[in-house]
Amino acid sequence: MKKMEQRILQYYWKTLAKVxxxxxxxxxxxxxxxxxxxxxxxxxxxxxxxxxxxxxxxxEEFDGPAEHFSQFDTNGxxxxxxxxxxxxxxxxxxxxxxxxxxxGR
Numbered sequence: 333m334k335k336m337e338q339r340i341l342q343y344y345w346k347t348l349a350k351v352x353x354x355x356x357x358x359x360x361x362x363x364x365x366x367x368x369x370x371x372x373x374x375x376x377x378x379x380x381x382x383x384x385x386x387x388x389x390x391x392e393e394f395d396g397p398a399e400h401f402s403q404f405d406t407n408g409x410x411x412x413x414x415x416x417x418x419x420x421x422x423x424x425x426x427x428x429x430x431x432x433x434x435x436g437r
Contacts, residue, residue, distance in 0.1 A: 377421035
């Protein structure tokens with residue numbers, strides 16, 4: 333009976349080791365896939381929306397809901413500059429992955 337218990341334990345530990353190794357190998361792949369869907373940087377977000385090249389986003393250039401523009405335009409000057417963009421700027425309108433402004437649903 334003792335040999336049987338040893339074999340079971342060996343099988344258990346070998347299986348556990350395989351599972352852990354698989355997790356270590358798969359994790360970078362999953363992280364890489366997630367990063368490809370991640371939100372843009374603040375600078376990239378402004379660059380994507382800034383149609384006239386003035387390094388800020390006007391209401392006309394903004395492609396999201398008007399209430400979001402108002403929440404992003406913290407100084408109320410009618411433009412969203414890089415310093416006003418949330419830490420995790422939203423992805424393109426209609427795409428998932430963006431941070432909703434505070435107070436949003």
